[in-house]
Amino acid sequence: MTLTTAPDPVRSLRQHTDDLPDTDDDFALLVRLEDGPRRDRLRQQIVCAWLPVAERLARRFRDKGESFEDLTQVAALALVKAVDRFDPGLGHAFVSYAVPTITGELKRYFRDHMWTLHVPRSIQQARARALAARDALEQDGGSSPTVARIAELSGLSEEDVVLGLEAGASCEPLSLDAPSSVTVDRELAETMGEPDAGIELVVDREALKPLLAKLPERERRILYLRFFRDLTQNEIGRMVGISQMHVSRTITRTCDRLRQGMLRAA
Numbered sequence: 001m002t003l004t005t006a007p008d009p010v011r012s013l014r015q016h017t018d019d020l021p022d023t024d025d026d027f028a029l030l031v032r033l034e035d036g037p038r039r040d041r042l043r044q045q046i047v048c049a050w051l052p053v054a055e056r057l058a059r060r061f062r063d064k065g066e067s068f069e070d071l072t073q074v075a076a077l078a079l080v081k082a083v084d085r086f087d088p089g090l091g092h093a094f095v096s097y098a099v100p101t102i103t104g105e106l107k108r109y110f111r112d113h114m115w116t117l118h119v120p121r122s123i124q125q126a127r128a129r130a131l132a133a134r135d136a137l138e139q140d141g142g143s144s145p146t147v148a149r150i151a152e153l154s155g156l157s158e159e160d161v162v163l164g165l166e167a168g169a170s171c172e173p174l175s176l177d178a179p180s181s182v183t184v185d186r187e188l189a190e191t192m193g194e195p196d197a198g199i200e201l202v203v204d205r206e207a208l209k210p211l212l213a214k215l216p217e218r219e220r221r222i223l224y225l226r227f228f229r230d231l232t233q234n235e236i237g238r239m240v241g242i243s244q245m246h247v248s249r250t251i252t253r254t255c256d257r258l259r260q261g262m263l264r265a266a
Contacts, residue, residue, distance in 0.1 A: 020095060021049035027088040046083055047076075050098065054079040057102050061110070071106065078105035127164035129154040134165075204262070211261045219254045226251055 023046050030046065033039040054075040062068045082101040086094055108131075133154035137145035151158045212220060222240060225231045226247075231239075233247040240247070 020053065023049055023094060024088070027086060027094060031088060043083060047080055050079055050083070050094075051076060053095070053098070054102055057099065058106060061106050071109075074105055074109045075102050078102040081105070123163060123167050126156055126160045127167050129156060130161045130164040207262050208258060211258050215254065219250060222247060222250050223254060 026042060026046050026049075030039065030042050033042065055072050058068065058071040058075040061071055078101055079098060082094075082098040085101075086097050088094075130150055133150045134145055137149055137153060147158050147161050150156075151161045154161065156164070212223075215223075218240065222236055225236045225239065226233070233244045233251075237244045237247045242250075
């Protein structure tokens with residue numbers, strides 16, 4: 001079996017270097033300029049030059065349930081963040097820094113906004129604050145922070161931090177193809193129940209009981225002989241003392257009355 005890995009967005013963009021903007025000189029000048037109108041204009045010029053790249057990255061997420069307009073806005077804000085934080089003195093190309101930054105913001109957007117189950121807004125907000133605090137602590141310390149540290153930075157209680165982080169299961173539900181937690185050699189879908197027609201039959205029988213009780217004795221007997229004893233109409237006619245045609249009409253008329261009674265009850 002051949003294993004494949006997800007495409008590298010940076011490598012993918014570098015394969016099309018003809019349409020990547022050349023802003024190396026602009027970044028070199030940007031870090032030397034003092035805050036003011038000239039620096040603001042140059043910063044805006046760099047952002048505008050890289051906006052098509054941000055939109056291209058946003059387009060890769062367009063089939064995941066969110067509007068493309070919202071995705072491009074998230075990507076554009078991430079691009080601005082990348083421009084402000086990029087240090088050309090480190091010797092790396094801007095594309096190597098911008099693409100992970102923009103892609104990360106897009107993934108974080110889906111993580112914080114896409115919920116497959118209904119979750120109270122307060123828990124969604126707690127999750128967003130807890131995740132932001134956790135990410136900040138991981139960047140500073142490089143290790144997984146404790147619940148207490150996340151609570152301290154986010155201003156949440158430890159209970160709300162745990163609740164918010166655990167709510168992630170509503171964003172990314174377990175696949176039905178995943179192994180069962182009960183039986184390791186079976187998939188989760190194989191352990192789930194199936195529709196049981198017998199349940200509906202029980203419901204129908206219970207709904208019929210009061211309607212059957214109101215039928216005349218002969219009609220109840222004819223239905224019993226036909227549907228429970230499985231006798232033919234001729235056999236029923238001989239037992240009841242009426243013609244086969246009369247039995248047929250009685251069954252049809254009585255069944256119609258019962259059907260209408262069940263529809264009214266529903």
